[in-house]
Amino acid sequence: MSARIIDGKAFAATVRGKVADHVARLKSDHGITPGLAVVLVGEDPASEVYVAAKHKQTVEVGMASFEHKLPADVSEADLFALIDQLNADPNVHGILCQFPVPDHLDERAVVARIDPAKDVDGLSVVNAGLLASGEKGLVSCTPLGCLMLLRDQIDAMSGLDAVVIGRSNLFGKPMAQLLLQENCTVTIAHSRTKDLAAVCRRADILVAAVGRAEMVKADWVKPGATVIDVGITRIPHPDRPGATKLLGDVDFAQVSKVAGAITPVPGGVGPMTIACLLANTLTACCRALGVTEPEGLTA
Numbered sequence: 387m388s389a390r391i392i393d394g395k396a397f398a399a400t401v402r403g404k405v406a407d408h409v410a411r412l413k414s415d416h417g418i419t420p421g422l423a424v425v426l427v428g429e430d431p432a433s434e435v436y437v438a439a440k441h442k443q444t445v446e447v448g449m450a451s452f453e454h455k456l457p458a459d460v461s462e463a464d465l466f467a468l469i470d471q472l473n474a475d476p477n478v479h480g481i482l483c484q485f486p487v488p489d490h491l492d493e494r495a496v497v498a499r500i501d502p503a504k505d506v507d508g509l510s511v512v513n514a515g516l517l518a519s520g521e522k523g524l525v526s527c528t529p530l531g532c533l534m535l536l537r538d539q540i541d542a543m544s545g546l547d548a549v550v551i552g553r554s555n556l557f558g559k560p561m562a563q564l565l566l567q568e569n570c571t572v573t574i575a576h577s578r579t580k581d582l583a584a585v586c587r588r589a590d591i592l593v594a595a596v597g598r599a600e601m602v603k604a605d606w607v608k609p610g611a612t613v614i615d616v617g618i619t620r621i622p623h624p625d626r627p628g629a630t631k632l633l634g635d636v637d638f639a640q641v642s643k644v645a646g647a648i649t650p651v652p653g654g655v656g657p658m659t660i661a662c663l664l665a666n667t668l669t670a671c672c673r674a675l676g677v678t679e680p681e682g683l684t685a
C-alpha cells in the first residue's frame with residue numbers, strides 16, 4: 387500500500403485565498419489594510435529567499451508589506467529602535483524578525499521587544515504562555531500550518547497517539563500543545579530520547595522536526611500513520627552542479643510505503659508556514675480593530 391500524499395502547496399493556496407477574501411472585506415467595510423513588517427538582519431542567502439517569498443505572498447493577498455533590511459553589524463539598540471517604531475505604527479499589524487540573526491544579537495531579547503499582539507511568529511513568552519494555558523494568542527506559523535493539515539486529513543484526532551520529534555520553542559513545543567488541545571496523547575521526543583524508533587512506532591500521528599535528513603525510516607512508522615515532515619536540509623543537487631535540493635527528516639521513498647498519509651518536502655509543510663504567517667497577520671489586525679476574526683484560520 388502506498389500513502390496518500392498531503393499536498394501542502396495546494397492547501398496553502400486555499401488558505402491564502404481565504405485570507406485574501408477577508409482582507410478585501412476589511413478594506414471595503416473598515417477601510418483598513420492589514421500590514422506585515424519583516425525585519426532581516428544581515429545577508430543570509432536562505433533568509434533572503436524566504437523573505438522575498440513572504441513579501442510576494444503578502445502583496446498577493448492584498449496586504450501591505452514593509453521590508454526592513456539591516457546590516458549584519460547593526461547594534462541591538464538600532465534594531466530595538468526599529469522594533470519600537472513598528473510596535474507603535476498603526477499600519478503594522480504583524481512583525482516578524484527573520485531568524486537566525488547574527489551572533490551578537492540575542493534572539494530571545496529580539497522576540498521580547500516585539501509587542502505580543504503583533505508577534506505573528508507566536509514566539510513571545512506571552513503567546514507561548516497563552517497557548518500552554520489554552521487561551522487565545524498568536525500561534526507559531528509552522529505548527530499552526532501542521533494543525534490545519536492534520537485537521538483536514540483526520541476526522542477525529544481525539545485519543546490518538548501523537549509523537550513530535552523536536553522540542554524547540556519555534557516548533558516542537560507549540561506543536562505538542564496544539565496536539566494536546568486536540569486531545570491526542572502526546573509524546574515529545576528529542577536528542578536524549580531512548581529508543582526513538584520504538585517511541586515513533588507507537589504514533590498514529592508522527593511529526594518530525596529535527597533537521598537530520600531522512601532519519602525517520604520505514605520501520606519507525608506504524609502502518610497507516612499520518613506522517614508530517616517539518617525538517618528541511620539543503621544539500622547540493624546530485625545531478626545539477628551549482629543547484630541545491632531539499633530533504634526532509636523522513637525517508638520519503640520508504641516511509642510512503644508504510645504510512646497512511648505523508649507530507650512531501652518540498653511542497654508539504656513549508657508552503658503552509660508562509661500562508662499561516664499571513665493568516666496570523668490578518669488575525670492580529672482583526673483583534674486590533676475589534677472586528678470578528680475569520681474562522682478556520684486560527685488554532
Ligand SMILES: NC(=O)C1=CN([C@@H]2O[C@H](COP(=O)(O)OP(=O)(O)OC[C@H]3O[C@@H](n4cnc5c(N)ncnc54)[C@H](OP(=O)(O)O)[C@@H]3O)[C@@H](O)[C@H]2O)C=CC1
Nearest residue numbers: 528552553554557576577595596597616617618655656659
Ligand atoms: N517547513 C518549515 O516551514 C520549517 C522548517 N523548519 C525545519 O525544521 C527542523 C527543526 O527546526 P527547529 O525546531 O527550529 O530546530 P532546532 O535545531 O531548534 O531543534 C531540533 C530538535 O531536534 C532534536 N534532535 C536533534 N538531534 C536529534 C536526534 N538525533 N534524535 C532526536 N531528536 C533530535 C533536538 O533535541 P535537543 O533539544 O535534545 O537538542 C531539538 O529539540 C529544521 O530542519 C528546520 O529547518 C523549521 C521551521 C519552519
Ligand SMILES: Nc1nc(=O)c2c([nH]1)NC[C@@H]1CN(c3ccc(C(=O)N[C@@H](CCC(=O)O)C(=O)O)cc3)C=[N+]21
Nearest residue numbers: 436483484485486507527652653654655656657659660
Ligand atoms: N522568525 C522566523 N520565523 C520562521 O517561521 C522562520 C524563520 N524565522 N527562519 C527560518 C525558518 C524556516 N521557514 C520556512 C518557511 C517557508 C518554507 C517554504 O516555503 N518551503 C518550501 C520550499 C522552499 C524552497 O524551495 O526553498 C517547501 O518546503 O515546499 C520553508 C521554511 C520559516 N522559518
